[in-house]
Amino acid sequence: MKSKIIILGVSGGIAAVKAPELMRLLTKKGFQVECVLTRSAVNFVKLPGVKVYVDLFESGFNAKKVLVQRQVEHIALADKADLILIAPATANLMAKLAHGIADDYLTTLILATKAPVIICPAMNVNMWNHPAVKENLAKVKQLGYEIINPVAGRLACSYEGLGRLEELNKIVKTVVERLKVKDSLKGKKILVTAGPTREPIDSVRFITNASSGKMGTAIAEAAKKRGAEVRLLMGQTDFVTGQDLLALVKKTTPDYDIIFHTAAVGDFGVQTRPGKLSSRRPVNLRLETQVKILEQIKKFNPKIRVIGFKAEYGLPGKLTVQFGADATIYNDVSRKDIGFASDDNEVILVMPGRKIKIKKTSKTIVAGKLLDFLVRHYRWKFLGGEF
Numbered sequence: 420m421k422s423k424i425i426i427l428g429v430s431g432g433i434a435a436v437k438a439p440e441l442m443r444l445l446t447k448k449g450f451q452v453e454c455v456l457t458r459s460a461v462n463f464v465k466l467p468g469v470k471v472y473v474d475l476f477e478s479g480f481n482a483k484k485v486l487v488q489r490q491v492e493h494i495a496l497a498d499k500a501d502l503i504l505i506a507p508a509t510a511n512l513m514a515k516l517a518h519g520i521a522d523d524y525l526t527t528l529i530l531a532t533k534a535p536v537i538i539c540p541a542m543n544v545n546m547w548n549h550p551a552v553k554e555n556l557a558k559v560k561q562l563g564y565e566i567i568n569p570v571a572g573r574l575a576c577s578y579e580g581l582g583r584l585e586e587l588n589k590i591v592k593t594v595v596e597r598l599k600v601k602d603s604l605k606g607k608k609i610l611v612t613a614g615p616t617r618e619p620i621d622s623v624r625f626i627t628n629a630s631s632g633k634m635g636t637a638i639a640e641a642a643k644k645r646g647a648e649v650r651l652l653m654g655q656t657d658f659v660t661g662q663d664l665l666a667l668v669k670k671t672t673p674d675y676d677i678i679f680h681t682a683a684v685g686d687f688g689v690q691t692r693p694g695k696l697s698s699r700r701p702v703n704l705r706l707e708t709q710v711k712i713l714e715q716i717k718k719f720n721p722k723i724r725v726i727g728f729k730a731e732y733g734l735p736g737k738l739t740v741q742f743g744a745d746a747t748i749y750n751d752v753s754r755k756d757i758g759f760a761s762d763d764n765e766v767i768l769v770m771p772g773r774k775i776k777i778k779k780t781s782k783t784i785v786a787g788k789l790l791d792f793l794v795r796h797y798r799w800k801f802l803g804g805e806f
């Protein structure tokens with residue numbers, strides 16, 4: 420079988436000295452490794468006998484030759500990569516990625532590739548904690564790059580703290596995992612609803628819930644990473660009320676293969692009064708039950724797989740698949756450490772004949788585990804192994 424091609428990008432941090440060992444570990448796993456170094460990285464590491472890419476323009480560069488041959492080396496490399504791993508990534512490199520700067524071989528290659536990119540930052544603890552670095556990190560994540568955070572320990576600059584490159588074995592493990600699941604949802608169109616609904620009481624007040632949309636966002640990101648075409652419908656951005664969401668779901672579901680309905684739909688509507696209610700006297704609000712969106716989805720598209728999320732205040736003893744869904748994912752919103760607005764979750768996935776618990780971990784990991792389980796269960800792609 421053809422080896423997967425990993426491009427190892429090395430930027431100019433002290434941890435660049437680990438590149439030969441990282442390359443050895445990746446090669447041992449059967450990957451073909453191509454090395455791209457920044458000019459600064461060349462000061463830290465030599466890779467004798469290995470072809471390394473550093474400069475975009477070779478000496479004696481001839482534009483006419485490029486036009487005749489129709490071959491641009493860094494674009495060809497970007498195209499053939501199965502995955503790009505940047506280890507270490509300097510603060511400078513992350514700043515460039517956050518802003519789409521492409522002023523050398525590595526940054527140009529990263530912009531040109533469609534392959535997943537994993538970034539392993541490593542730097543002095545004060546650099547890591549600098550607001551500019553934090554802002555760039557957030558931006559880089561938002562752009563869809565995966566980050567393997569640095570770990571705490573003794574740094575080369577003699578400081579103690581966060582900033583050390585993650586252990587090489589763990590980096591390699593992530594690469595292997597990522598390649599295993601890459602493309603597992605290719606060709607699938609996935610719709611994700613997320614966040615809260617708001618039901619207006621009058622023109623300025625509303626009732627809502629504490630959902631942040633983080634779980635749905637994590638599902639959408641995990642699905643994208645696995646090659647799916649994803650549309651995320653987010654509360655406050657794409658819809659406001661439950662009725663809005665129902666209309667949107669009705670309109671969009673016929674185009675999708677799978678829906679993750681994670682939105683926390685307010686179960687009640689309120690009779691809205693125009694203007695601003697006077698607060699001089701008490702007001703009775705009548706909460707009217709709403710049509711359950713989940714129960715409607717298969718009417719709009721009978722073929723769609725419906726994965727419903729159910730927030731329970733304390734989990735009931737008997738967990739069943741909700742009406743209208745193929746699977747229901749329960750989480751307990753009475754717990755302060757998981758669920759609404761938290762970065763973590765613990766869920767139980769229930770489907771006919773199966774019940775699976777994913778223990779408390781980050782919503783990103785929960786989303787990945789859920790998707791990998793569903794890919795195997797529905798045989799969307801053979802991933803090997805058991806859940």
Ligand SMILES: Cc1cc2nc3c(=O)[nH]c(=O)nc-3n(C[C@H](O)[C@H](O)[C@H](O)COP(=O)(O)O)c2cc1C
Pocket residue numbers: 429430431432433434457458459460508509510511512541542543546
């Ligand atoms: C000895 C030494 C060690 C360095 N270590 C790091 C580091 O660990 N992380 C980092 O972000 N920058 C580090 N730098 C600074 C980078 O080399 C510098 O920001 C450079 O512009 C990075 O270029 P590049 O991102 O193109 O590789 C170090 C510089 C020196 C001289």
